[in-house]
Structures are given as structure tokens and as C-alpha cells.
Amino acid sequence: MAERELQDILRKLKSSSTPSQSKPLLSSAKLSLLKLSALTPLPNTPQSHLLLAREVFEAGALLSIRAKDTESFTRYVHLLTPFYELPADRLPATKSERSKITGLYLLLLLTLGNYGGFHTELEGLELRKEGGRVEDDRFLGYPIKLERWLMEGSYDLVWKAMASREVPSEEYGIFSEILINQIRREIASCSEVAYPSLPISSTKNLLFLDSEGAVVSFAQHRGWLIKDGRIYFPTQSLKAGVDLEGNQKEVSQLTIENTLGYARELETIV
């Protein structure tokens, strides 16, 4: 009984488009899963239930990504993990959205800056993949490439990958915005140190901004000086001055401290 009910809900879920419609459907689906005791795969759960459960969770995960609810997405990923680990004869991998969801999860970890978690997850994929490399997968290869470029500093490649049609599915696009802001911050902090000054026109390309007006507002936001169509980075010189001053003080203080320390130690020895 509960099974048929669940199938009904699933059908409705697929036809519904707005999150407000699907949310109550999802919770009722989870309730009926609970009735079937298929929330987690037990040794005696029948295959049909497993399939249904997986479908519900996958739908839930994708929905929460669309609703930009990362917390509930992470919850769904954790719920799905035991299902994905079942052997193929208990739960066939066909029709599964596994690589899509795993790829999204990787991307999420990336945007959160959780590189440790990212690599932990990746290590698992590397081993579990039968034949073929993980990087070749359309969904999984995307976050992996992005991570490599981010670590290297090839921000333009990241930008291109996100701007072009390379994004494997619409859900991946949601992260692009977050990532772009992150990249922009990175580039800004790099430029502050690397360039003595920058013309506004080329800064536009450098920061992937649309117009010079956007550059000006971004520069003001970061507290950069704009003079004669060029951007100067005050933080650099200011920081250096303070640093020198501070250092000078610190060095002499440190030397005194150290010498006193040595004297004390010598005293104890002699």
C-alpha cells in the first residue's frame, strides 16, 4: 500500500516545478519510506523499496540544490551514501544520478573552501570507480578540473569553464555565482601584492567584471585609490611601512628576550 502511495508521490514530484510544491511532497515521501523501513538499506529490504528510496533522496538532493539549501543537500547526500555502496546485484546502478549528485557535492565542498573534505571524497571515488578514470566522467570531471585550476591559480580557465557551455547541468550553474565571487576576492588579493598599479580598463578583464563602473565600485569596496584612470593599492605601501616599523621594534625586543633567555639558561647550567 505504502509502496503505491510512494510511487504516486514520486510521479507528482517529477511533474511539480516549484520548491514550495515539492517540499510537502518530499516529506510525505520520506514518511512513507519510514513506514516501509527503507530509510537506510537493511539486509532484508527488498530491491523495489531500495530503488524507490534512492529515487526519493536523489530528487530531494536536486531540489534542495535548486532551492540553494546546502544544508539539506548535504543531509540528502549522507542519506544516499549507504545506497550507493550497495553491490550492483542488490541495487542496479542504472538510472541512478550518482555521479551528478557526487559531483555537486564536490563542488559544494569546493565553494565552502573545504579542500580536506573534497580530497577525502575524491579518494573514495578514485578507488570505487570500476574501469575508466574519474576525471573522464562528465559530472565528476568538472569539479576536479576546477579544483586543480583553483589551486594552480589559472583563474581564467575556471572563468571560462563556468561561462561556457561546459557546465554539465543547470544545477552546477548555481555554484558558479558563489565561485566567481570567491575567485574575484582571490584575484584582488593577488593583484594588491603583485602590481604596483593597474589601469582601470584592463582591471575590468582581470576581475571578469562587466563595465568600468563595476570596477570603480569594486575598487572602492576594497578601499583602492583611483587616480588618473589607474588604480593604486594603498594597502601595499601602508602595510609595508607598518610592517617595517613593527618589525624593527619586534626584532630588537626579540633579541633582548632571547639573550636574557640564554643568560638564564647558562646560569642554570653553570
Next chain:
Amino acid sequence: MPSKTPHTNGTDPVGNGVNGAKDVEMKDDAPASLKGGKGKKAKEGDEEMTVVVPPSKGQKLAGLGKKDGDGDVAMDGEEAVEEDDGAVKVDPVTKAVADIKGNFPLLERAVMLFDARFSLRALRSISSIRKRLTPDILAQVITETYASKGPAAESLLYAIGRENATFAKPNSTEMEIDSEAKANKAGKKEPKEIIPEIEIFLGILIQIYYLDNKTNQKGADVSQYLAERIHTLNRRTLDSLSARVYFYYSLFSEQMAPLPPSPSSPVVSIRPALLSALRTAVLRKDVDTQSTIIVLLLRNYLSTSHISQADLLVSHTRLPDGASNNQVARYLYYLGRIRAIQLRYTEAHEHFTAATRKAPSSPSAAGFSQSATKLLLVVKLLMGDIPERATFRDQSMERALQPYLQLVQAVRVGLLGEFETTIKQYGETFRRDGTYTLILRLRQNVIRTGIRMMSLSYSRISLRDICIRLKLESEESAEYIVAKAIRDGVIEASLDREKGFMKSKEVGDVYATREPGEAFHDRIQACLALHDESVKAMRFPMNQHRLELKNAQEAREREREMAKEIQDGDLDEDDLGGEFEGM
């Protein structure tokens, strides 16, 4: 007898023994490493090393066994002839039987004196017996040890597949039928009780036999039975033996199809058994089993790359202080692998360094130190260090480390092309070593080294040239990469966007910075710490100070007497020496 003897304190001299006895997991993959014989750690069981027994002890044991077996020789000989009908074979069989039996007194003594040392010695002798084990020999030992059929002997015989072996002192045909046999047993007077330790010891021998013959399914069944038996027996003297039982148990499950990386491997199904055994071991303060099982579980999790679970296990358990050196080395190795995956390179580096240092130096453990060294090298590279050339010249390492040498060379010079060909060429080797994903992360280090080299050699270089030399995809990437390198402090330079070049800053005088001072300070600190350590490590004989006190007191007394005598005027002034005269 109290169940808590000073186990950890008492085993100090045994430490060495433990090392010798537990080398089993430290395999040598030197011959296989290049042929590609092993996939990950899992298959290493095939190349398991035999234990290195110090020769003197081995001989002593063998001698012991012979002496003990002497009385039975005649009978053994007869049986052997009956079974194998070949005079040539008599000798090895008899000797093997005698050798096995030679260990029983040791086990008995271990129980009597409650001293784990003796059981460890028995375990160590396994390596010499190992190659000669056959079901017949085992059956013979069992039948001779257990004078009659009992449940213990029966299950052991069942385990080895010799259910209908005749017992050593058969009473005509009675043995044929079970019920009669039981009656027989009831009627018979046992000469002495066979202690459970012997039963488990025989069980371990059976496990080893199956392991060597790759009959994994049977081996796993036997192991399961043994584990249950140990659990019901609950004897503290079994501790060191039970660690062994679990060790082989998990080895069996690793070798059964489907092999570990697949999530349905039997490795996953023994986790609950191991976890509950761990809990029991912790409650019973069974240090041997506890440390063995923690290491086994880590290995287990890593074999299916359940990194986060392994991390949780580490955070919830603590390797007991009394764990043997080899278990500590393995623990550190696995911990290092977890940390390396989590990008915590500094910690990983520490763990791997400690693991390679703690690894036994005997050639039998070469596989372990190779494995740890490989990971250590990769982690070093990831941290931006270049390993020393001497590491690659080591005799036992040279061949196994060959791919890594090329890798290091590529990273050191910063040649991206060479780096990528190395990865392509040795990809399979790296995958097998479990270092592949770590090595992929090295790409950025290679690029950085390249940029650094260029910044050192040119005072001004166009982005275009950088792009060509590093084989980057575009000038823009080169610009971003250089900017990032500048920000991260890899190079001292500035960029000119309009003209498109990188201008290196003049390398300042190092002695004008605080760096020499810091280095100096570090060294002084190290020396002072060394002094403190040595003071702490000094030993003072007990009650020495009392002796001194006594001497001082005596001296004082003498002085007082002297003073008294002077006062009394008994003493001649001459007696007091010249000094007095001057006064």
C-alpha cells in the same frame, strides 16, 4: 590470581620478542613492486614475510622440542610410516610434530607463571614450523595431544578436514562410532588437562596453514570459530594469542573475492566483529589485542577508502601505551595516510617520519619501510621540500623508489612536461602504491618551482615566455599564476600588466633580515633542549646521597674530635701540620 599482572611493565624485555614475532604484516614487495604483483596493500598478504627468529633462540627451541619429543619418536615413526609409507619422509614429519609439541611446555609455563613472554616465544617459533605444516601433521599433533576425543579436539580436527583421524592411543574400533567414543572418554582418565592455550595455538597453526595454501574461505571459518572460542574462554593468558587470531582473521577476509576496493568485500562484513572485539579488549585492558585490532580496523577502512570512518576511529580511540613497536609503526603509517589525504601535510609528514624510523630494519620488513618512504617522499614534495638524494641510494629501496626519483627530479627542476610523462609512465605503479591522487596534487608545486627558477635567473621576463616554458594554456593563466605565486610568497617580483612582463625584485642581503638570527636562535634552543634532556636522562644510583651524607657526617665527627683534642691540649702542635704554625 589477579587478572591484572603488571603486564605493560613486565613486558619491557619482551619488547624485542614482540617485534620479532609480529613482523608478519611487514611484507617485502621489493621483488613484486616493479612487476606489478600487488594491488594496493590488500594483496600483500601473499608475500607475507616469515618471522625472523634470532638463530640462537630458534636452535634452543628446536632442541627443546626434540628433547620433549624423544619419548614419542618410536611411535611417531610408526605412524608416519603408515601414513606416508616412505622412509625418506619420516624425518621431516617427525621433526615437525616434535617442534610443534615443543611449544606446549612454553604455553603451559606461560599459564603457570602468568607471563606473556612464554606465549610470545611460542608464537615466534611458528615461522620455523610454518613451511612444514600439512593437515596430516596437524591432525597427528592434535590426536596425540588430546588423548581422546573431546569437543575441542573434534572441532580442531573438523577445522583441518580430518574428522576421522584416529587418536594416538586407540582402543581397538571404539573410535569409529561417536557415542561409543564419548563413553570411552568418560571412562578414561585424562592424564592431564589440556589447557585452552594449546587449543588456540593449534588453531593458529591451522589458520597459517590455510593462509599459506590460500584456502581463504575455510580459513575465515576457522578464524570465526576461534574468535568465538576465545571470547567464551575469557582468559588473560590468551591475550597475545588472540591478537594473532584476529590478525589472520582479517587477512583472510581481505583475500576473499571480491577484493577490498569493492564495497561488498568481506572486509566490510568483519568490521562489526572487529569492533566488538576491540571493545572487549579495551574493557579487559588487553593491550596486545587492542593495538592489533585498531591497526587492523584502520587498514580495513583504508582498503575500501572509507577515509572519514577511519578518521573517526582515530579520533575516538587511542593506541595503548604498551603497544609493541611494530603496531605503533603501522598505526603511524595509516594515520599519516589519512592526514595526507586530508591535506594536513605537516601532520602526515610527522607521522610518516616516525613510522619510517620505527620500522624494523630487518630485511623482512623492507616492504613496510618502502611503502612508508614512498608516501613520505610524496608528502615532502607536497610541502615544497625536495627529499635528499641519499634516500634513493639505499640498497633495499633503490629499485622500488625508481619512479619516485624521476618524479622528484621533475618537481625539482620545475619541468611540467617531464612531470606529466612521469605520471603517465608510472601511473599504474603510483595507483598501486596509493599515492596517485597525492601525486596529481603536485602539479601546482611543479609550476611554482618553474616560476621560481625563472624569477631567479631573469630580472625581467615576458609572460609569454613564462607561458611557453611552463607549457601553460594561455598568457592570462600565466599572469594569474604568477600573481598568486607572488602573493603566496614563493617569489619576490612584480607584474606589469600593460607591457606584459614579470620583473624580479633584487634579492636582498639575507644577513640584513632576521633570518640568520632566527636560525641561530633555533640552534641554541636545540642545544639547550639537548642539555636538559641529558640531565633528565641521567641516572643516579639509589641511596647514593645517603652515603655521601654519611661520609660528610663522619668527616664532621672526626673534625669535632680533633677540635676537642686540641682543646684538651692532648695533641701536639706538630701533629696538626705546618699551617697551624703560621697562625
